[in-house]
Amino acid sequence: MAFEICEKRQSVIDAREHALVVGGPGSGKTTLALLKCKALIPELTPGQGIMFLSFSRAAVQQILRRCREILSKEEMKCIDVRTYHSFCWDVLHSHGGLLGGKRLLMMSPSDEGALRTQFDGNWTDESHRLLEQDGRVCFDLFASAVKDLFERSNHLRDWMGCLFPLVILDEFQDSDDEQWGFVRQLCDVTQTLFLADTEQRIFEGSFRPGVRADRLDILKSDVAIKEVDLIDDNYRSADSEILAYANAVLSGNGPLPKTSDVKSLLYSYAGENFRSSVHFAVAATLGELRKRGKEQPTVAVLARGNELIAEISDSLQVSHNFKGREWKPIPHDIVWDQVLSATAGEAIASALEFKSEPNQATRRMMHFKIKAYFLVKKDFCERYGGRGASTAGDRVSRFERAIACLDEGKALRAGSPKTLEQALFDAATLIGDPVADWKLVRAAFSSHADLRGIFQDARMVRLYRASDALSSSLSNLWVSQANYVGSARVLKVVLDQERLMGMDRDPEGVTLMTIHKSKGKEFDGVVLVEGLHSSPFFMAHEAPAYAASRRLLRVGISRARSFVVLVRPKKARALVDE
Numbered sequence: 001m002a003f004e005i006c007e008k009r010q011s012v013i014d015a016r017e018h019a020l021v022v023g024g025p026g027s028g029k030t031t032l033a034l035l036k037c038k039a040l041i042p043e044l045t046p047g048q049g050i051m052f053l054s055f056s057r058a059a060v061q062q063i064l065r066r067c068r069e070i071l072s073k074e075e076m077k078c079i080d081v082r083t084y085h086s087f088c089w090d091v092l093h094s095h096g097g098l099l100g101g102k103r104l105l106m107m108s109p110s111d112e113g114a115l116r117t118q119f120d121g122n123w124t125d126e127s128h129r130l131l132e133q134d135g136r137v138c139f140d141l142f143a144s145a146v147k148d149l150f151e152r153s154n155h156l157r158d159w160m161g162c163l164f165p166l167v168i169l170d171e172f173q174d175s176d177d178e179q180w181g182f183v184r185q186l187c188d189v190t191q192t193l194f195l196a197d198t199e200q201r202i203f204e205g206s207f208r209p210g211v212r213a214d215r216l217d218i219l220k221s222d223v224a225i226k227e228v229d230l231i232d233d234n235y236r237s238a239d240s241e242i243l244a245y246a247n248a249v250l251s252g253n254g255p256l257p258k259t260s261d262v263k264s265l266l267y268s269y270a271g272e273n274f275r276s277s278v279h280f281a282v283a284a285t286l287g288e289l290r291k292r293g294k295e296q297p298t299v300a301v302l303a304r305g306n307e308l309i310a311e312i313s314d315s316l317q318v319s320h321n322f323k324g325r326e327w328k329p330i331p332h333d334i335v336w337d338q339v340l341s342a343t344a345g346e347a348i349a350s351a352l353e354f355k356s357e358p359n360q361a362t363r364r365m366m367h368f369k370i371k372a373y374f375l376v377k378k379d380f381c382e383r384y385g386g387r388g389a390s391t392a393g394d395r396v397s398r399f400e401r402a403i404a405c406l407d408e409g410k411a412l413r414a415g416s417p418k419t420l421e422q423a424l425f426d427a428a429t430l431i432g433d434p435v436a437d438w439k440l441v442r443a444a445f446s447s448h449a450d451l452r453g454i455f456q457d458a459r460m461v462r463l464y465r466a467s468d469a470l471s472s473s474l475s476n477l478w479v480s481q482a483n484y485v486g487s488a489r490v491l492k493v494v495l496d497q498e499r500l501m502g503m504d505r506d507p508e509g510v511t512l513m514t515i516h517k518s519k520g521k522e523f524d525g526v527v528l529v530e531g532l533h534s535s536p537f538f539m540a541h542e543a544p545a546y547a548a549s550r551r552l553l554r555v556g557i558s559r560a561r562s563f564v565v566l567v568r569p570k571k572a573r574a575l576v577d578e
């Protein structure tokens with residue numbers, strides 16, 4: 001593929017000093033960074049590489065896809081694309097002993113979430129205590145621990161500089177204080193290239209502490225840096241008005257561009273009217289993209305919250321009538337919240353253990369893992385403002401009581417723990433096919449309203465093919481011991497590994513996810529959905545300019561290369577002031 005390399009792009013490729021590239025969605029920041037890598041690779045000495053750090057797994061995936069377009073297989077070996085967390089954990093895993101004399105242990109976000117909800121006091125202090133006294137390090141402390149390490153050991157920091165003569169920091173506007181802390185250290189020993197778009201700053205505030213609006217000003221005041229602005233470029237949707245539309249929504253000032261590339265579909269009522277409208281919007285988007293010559297179009301269906309995503313997923317699984325026509329179910333994939341999915345997956349895996357080998361230990365473990373899921377759910381709702389913290393708390397108590405009954409040798413009382421056991425008992429016999437057995441056990445979680453969240457959140461745990469890491473590990477368990485005991489542990493190891501490596505599949509067909517999760521991704525079409533009673537485009541608690549909501553909407557709309565449909569309630573607030 002031929003890339004346009006203008007003078008300012010060439011100046012970034014040739015620069016030997018620190019550089020900052022700013023530009024809007026699709027302006028070519030990632031591409032430019034990789035063109036710079038390509039130019040530098042021949043100069044690397046054996047053992048050296050280029051570190052490309054990104055904040056999100058989605059972005060890692062996007063960068064790897066770009067790598068395949070721009071770099072040869074040999075060149076790709078010289079570049080290490082990682083999430084911040086993965087890089088930090090590697091440093092801590094191999095050198096963390098320098099901090100307190102002992103090898104560090106990683107605490108997964110789900111373990112941390114469960115501990116946090118049960119801890120009465122200042123969690124930040126407690127997480128530091130866990131690190132210092134027990135050598136257990138929470139995800140949120142990875143970056144600050146690496147900063148500490150670099151401060152204490154200049155040798156280690158210098159060595160990092162030798163290993164990586166260029167470090168690229170993607171989506172730098174989203175980095176938090178701790179991430180900036182260790183990156184600042186690296187600036188003293190290696191060349192850095194920062195990529196940023198301040199208007200794609202969607203993690204500010206309660207989402208992630210330490211993410212700041214003035215991150216780029218802090219960078220520029222601390223480090224002598226060459227700045228290049230690609231703000232007027234748009235290669236993603238160059239032939240359309242999509243970015244202009246997204247920018248009008250960002251500013252809030254009308255009029256919106258009149259374009260056939262962005263359509264709105266208004267619905268009147270929640271329930272069936274909503275579901276059939278969304279179903280039609282997705283089908284129509286696929287149809288339009290095929291008409292435009294995309295044989296296998298990729299479409300993202302985006303909404304603000306997980307609950308609406310779950311409802312859309314349910315809608316797409318059944319036929320609907322709309323505009324006098326029947327619309328068939330649409331196969332799709334969901335990108336789910338990783339921590340909740342992983343914990344839900346562990347609950348299902350432990351039920352698989354119980355079903356395959358029913359005894360006191362597997363029975364207790366199953367109820368324990370379900371309780372752990374509700375603890376994480378409670379923590380999630382409390383941290384991210386979702387509804388349901390107190391409901392999750394009630395369910396924690398319900399499963400706690402079930403565990404107490406088991407320990408005292410009493411029978412379970414009526415309720416979700418007992419219903420689940422009965423559903424598992426009534427389910428067909430396991431056959432040793434991990435994909436079929438997983439589905440069977442997961443279905444038992446739809447037997448009680450309490451457990452539907454687990455059923456839904458576990459959807460993203462991928463067990464599609466026998467060749468998947470997870471399926472083959474479960475298969476090995478079955479082959480070696482004729483049951484699935486150990487599944488929950490296996491699942492945790494596989495998912496933690498995926499999370500750290502930033503392994504995410506390339507989007508294919510229709511994918512549902514929150515707008516936050518779509519950041520860094522690119523699709524042929526986007527269907528952006530607003531709920532009537534949940535997941536509004538504009539949050540009620542925001543100041544009237546709705547700056548944060550507008551930034552988020554711009555990220556969602558600008559993921560599209562070719563076509564966008566906005567599905568909104570009829571009475572929704574106008575996107576711009578006309």
Ligand SMILES: Nc1ncnc2c1ncn2[C@@H]1O[C@H](COP(=O)(O)OP(=O)(O)OP(=O)(O)O)[C@@H](O)[C@H]1O
Nearest residue numbers: 003004005024025026027028029030031235236520
């Ligand atoms: N110089 C260029 N010449 C031609 N095409 C380009 C160029 N730069 C980028 N592109 C194309 O434009 C699209 C977007 O590029 P890229 O992902 O690098 O943008 P970005 O600024 O990193 O986007 P975002 O911030 O939205 O993630 C890609 O399909 C890429 O191949």
